[in-house]
Amino acid sequence: MELDYIEWGSEYSVSQSAYRKGDKNYEKGRAQVISKIPAPRLYKALIWAPMNEKVNYCFNLISTDQSGKLSGKWDNNFGNNYVLTV
Numbered sequence: 001m002e003l004d005y006i007e008w009g010s011e012y013s014v015s016q017s018a019y020r021k022g023d024k025n026y027e028k029g030r031a032q033v034i035s036k037i038p039a040p041r042l043y044k045a046l047i048w049a050p051m052n053e054k055v056n057y058c059f060n061l062i063s064t065d066q067s068g069k070l071s072g073k074w075d076n077n078f079g080n081n082y083v084l085t086v
Helices: 024-035
Strands: 054-057 059-064 070-075 082-085
Touching: 024 059, 024 070
Parallel strands: none
Antiparallel strands: 054 082, 059 070
């Protein structure tokens, strides 16, 4: 899932996250790019699944405090995950 206005494959795209895990420069840079996009923010994803298949998903919410420290938490609909029928 990627934020609209961030080009897939760009330096701070989520597509780079698997290769830059733990890279503070990537995390802070991505947070800065996202903070410049006005709310509400739109995220897009492509899902391939058989017709009528249920897809479970959740969100990793990342925020920064006033000192710039990143923190994250998972939003999984209180343990039920979010469900989408394709």
